[in-house]
Structures are given as C-alpha cells and as structure tokens.
Amino acid sequence: MSNVLATILANVGDTEGGSVWQRIHALSVASWKRNLAGPFEHVQLGGHYPTAQDLFRRQYAWLHDLWHDGHNVLFADADTLAVRPVAMFGHFDEMRMFGLTNQSSPSRGCIEKGRYMNAAVLYLPQSMNPLLWKLGDELARQWPDDLWSYMQHIYNRMFWAQDNMAASDWWHPELNYQCPCANRHRGDDSNEGYPWWQARVFHFHSSRDASKALEAMRGVASWAVA
Secondary structure: OEEEEEEEOOEEOOEOOHHHHHHHHHHHHHHHHHHEOOOOEEEEEOOEEOOHHHHHHHHHHHHHHHHHOOEEEEEEOOOEEEOOOEOOOOOOOOOEEOOEOOOOOHHHOOOOOOOOEOOOEEEEOOOOOOOHHHHHHHHHOOOOOOOOOHHHHHHHHHHHOOHHHHOHHHOOHHHOEEOOOOOOOOOOOOOOOOOHHHOOEEEOOOOOOHHHHHHHHHHHHOOOOO
C-alpha cells in the first residue's frame, strides 16, 4: 500500500492547456509537495479529451483504478493551493470530501442525507467501504453529457452513503476553503462564515476564469506559510 497525490493537467477540446493552466497546476503541485505530510508519491493524469465530460469520465475511472491498485488516494484539483501543513494519509478512515459548494447546483440531485460537498479535494483511503465503488460505478454507467458536475454528484452520493458521515465530523472547510475571489457564484457563501485565516487549502474555481484564478493563487501563495 502506498499514498498518492493525484493531480490532472490535460487538454480539452480544440484548446491546448496553455501557459495559464500550466502555471496554475505548477503552483498547486508545489504547494501540496511543500505542505502535505508524507510519505507520498505524486501521480498525474494528462492527455487530450474531446469534451470536459470525457475528461471527467476518465478522471473517475483513473481514481477508481488507483484505489483498486491498493493506494490511499488524495485527489487535488489543479486550482487548489495548500497554504499550511496538511495531514491526510492515515488521518481519516472514511472516504472524505471537506468543503461545501453551491447548495442550489443542478447536480445536487437526490443528496438526501446531507449537504452538497465540493469535490476539488477528495480523499479515498484503503480503509473506506469498498461497496461505495459499486454505487459509484452504477451511477457512472448513467453519465449524462449535459450535467457539468455529474462526477461531483457521484462522489456526493458515495460520501453520504457512509453511515458515520451524519455525525458532526463531516465538514472540514479548512481543507477545501472556497476562495472568495471574483469568479465565485454571486451570493454563494459555501464557507458559511468559516474564517479564511484558518484555512489550510484554498480552492479557486479556475473553470470560470483561469486568469483570475491564477492571479488570486499567486496572491495567496505570496503569504502562505509552511
């Protein structure tokens, strides 16, 4: 068994990844390597995909296979920044999502037991219930082409299928704090008043405006402390 930090730097459609995305990814990986408690190996998914949904399907299958190969998997989106020390491997026994996202999202679907969680930081330890993947795989076979956040919906269904997630420990916004930069949904306070200065990981929502996300990440990285 080994610990892996999984990240993605891929091209979608007719547009190459470009220097903005490369710089976003480089900032993120450097921050995780500096602050994530180890030991761990960094693994990266690349490639070229016709659509975002093709990439999301591949991402789900890739993380699925990494886990079934016997790894504890921490996935971090390229637009996340670890600004302080983070303990993940061996710290949680269950599948984990940490921060909230827009509760009115169309992909929220039938998340009946709890709040709708953001999948930018996702922890899949070997100690999680393996039957969760049966649910995930069943949902993945029904993947629609027109629902942007369907992969996040799958992981929410898996997360809330864990009985112990109804307890008070389910929310850890310090490990996936939704950055209050200009490209957030208007009126969305997914952090629910949690103080930003206690955050250990920020998420910058680069899919809405990559240049703004990069600018914000650079600003935060300039004061981040190890």
